[in-house]
Amino acid sequence: MSTENESKINKLFSLQPAGVVLQSDWLVKQGYSHDLQQRYKKSNWLRSIGTGAVVRTNDQVGYEGAIYAIQVQSSASIHPGARTALSLLGKAHYLEFSQQRVVLFGSNIEKLPTWFKKRDWQVKIEFHQTSFLPSELGLTTVESKNLPIKVSGPARAILECLYLAPQKQDLIECYELMEGLNNLSPQRVQMLLEACQSIKVKRLFLYMAEKAMHQWFNYLNLEKIDLGSGTRSIVKNGAYIDKYKITVPKELEQDASNI
Template sequence: MSTDKKIKINQLLSTQPSGIVYLSSWLVKEGYSLDLQKRYRNSDWLTSIGTGAMIRSGDNVGYEGAIFALQKQVGQFIHPAGKTALSLLGKAHYLELSPKKVTVFGGQHEKLPTWCKTHDWGIKLDYYSSSFLPSEIGLVEVELKTFSIKVSSAARAILECLFLAPKNQELVECYQLMEGLNNLRPNLVQNLLESCTSIKVKRLFLFLAEKANHSWVKHLNIEKIDLGSGKRSIVKNGVYNPKYKITVPVALANGEL
């Protein structure tokens, strides 16, 4: 390989953090042609992890490095969400220390690339695409070892948990997570609830927040939040809550936790 090409790859690797995925499409825009990328792979500078994606040879790359690439290199909304986001924010201390899966959300029309779905990250990716919350509200930047990524804030994350409940997230666990969220910002919560399109999520959120007796609840303007009409049966054989017209697990309704 020519000296110029070595200088060019060294510039790339020295300006980007370790532990990330390099997307071929982004590299082309940065001046690294497909032919040059192939030469770097043949020279063992870069290693392919699937069509259109590479890592630095010998680098240890987790799923977070994939999220970095999707967010920073191609501007996607895909982000760690729900219980995973709460864990990254230090809001889920009691949860399993070594989770077997991570929760990732994306926009309604966003899909995980094939390379991201098929590569072995050492952990299972549970991906959900939805537009029940707008993409511009309630994300925060979290610093990892060598780079940062956007994840759901605590307020958005608990709403995402409730979006998955009860099929993919236990409601009792949602309440346990809610109990730890005693310092949410009322203005952000208000904004998220007003923007949320899921009646189920909004009713469950307010029910659990009141049950947890959080002081920030009294600062919310419930009248501005569309809670819909009619009853919602969240679980079978549950207890009906007349205020929010939802059927919830017996353990939640009767305080048997």
Template structure:
């Protein structure tokens, strides 16, 4: 319920969804990264806000139809479950669950390349130099998307992060066969993926 004249922002509404309705809906992807200072050129008040939730959950009509200040992009997925990679984040006088940086970059890769530019994903990955290998390992082992896992490892290794060396790749199911993510791209033999030429060129001297 809202008192007449009260202003409800999307963070408060999300708090209601999580605490009153028990939904898994949360800030994810680029929005979660921006909230945690991992994407300095992005703001929560930017044109788009990314929300993720578990497939099969029903978002209330009032939330879907409310005129939020930002364009809300909601994605119902099951490539990750709601048990891994969510953290408590302080917003004003309350806390909400949002994606940790490790989960957030996986959500970005889930949307790529159609809804999320892969070069931007690489730039976001570059800022994630202090991820915890144990949490990353857990997320990758529980992730059901072969595309996401291969891209994550490719970008992490390309970024030269030290935590990458502590991952146990033999415990991560990367599937079989090649994955072509774009047409006329560059093939990366180690991860059996075809990526945009612009992405392969990133970081090259």
């Protein structure tokens, strides 16, 4: 390899941290044509992990390196959310957490790349396309596998848990997670609740926050939060909460005299 090519490959490796997927279309925009990428693969500098994606030959790349690439190289809002985000933030350490399940959220117009969907990341990937919250609202950055990744902040994450409940997320566990969120910013919570498009999620959130007797709940302006009309039967044969017009699991209401 010529000195010029060595300089170019060295520059390529400095563009992104180690452990990150390099998307072919993004590489083209950085000045690395598809032909040049093919030459790098033949020279064993890069190896393919699926159509449209490569990694450095000796890199061990987990799902984190793939999410980083999607966020940074594709400017997508796809991010770890719900239970996964709370675990990454250290907000779910007191509950058993299976690292075999990773929950991702994206807007309803975003899709996971084919190379991501076809690769075995050694974890079960659950991807939810929804715009019940604005794409970038309530996100924060964490270090995971030495990579800065955007994930849902605590308030957004619990809202995402409630969005998945009760079919894909247990409501009792949602409440246990809510109990641990005693230092949320009321301003951020207010902003998220006002922007939230799911009546079910907002009612459940407020019910659980009040039941947990969080101090920040007292600073919310409920008049600015649209809770819709009519009842929402969240579970069958549950306990009816007249204040929020929802039906929740009876075991959740057994000690709910404070509501």
